[in-house]
Amino acid sequence: MQPSDTPLYNHPLPDxxxxxxxxxxxxxxANLNNWTLERSAWRAELVLDIDSIVVSYHTVGADSRDVQRSFKYSLSRRDLEEVIFAGP
Known part of the structure; x- marks a missing residue:
């Protein structure tokens, strides 16, 4: 795997x-570009889109609303780990 400071667009898809x-x-x-992630405090769906990872965090926040964020593949894997897996 590429170093963690490498932009995600430089990583091969299997990595x-x-x-x-x-x-x-x-x-x-059924939809190979869709992923789910379950944590004790939240649940998310990740979509590997054309130029970004779209993350939808479900039933989060004070009003239990969904939160959607989009992260460009130009970000490093390390940066993406910090923002995606830390949660909403």
């Missing part, structure tokens, strides 16, 4: 999939 799996994400077998 990105392995990285997501190593963080507890589960790939949707």
């Amino acid at each position: 990105i999939e392995s990285w997501l799996s190593s963080h507890g994400c589960q790939q949707d077998p």
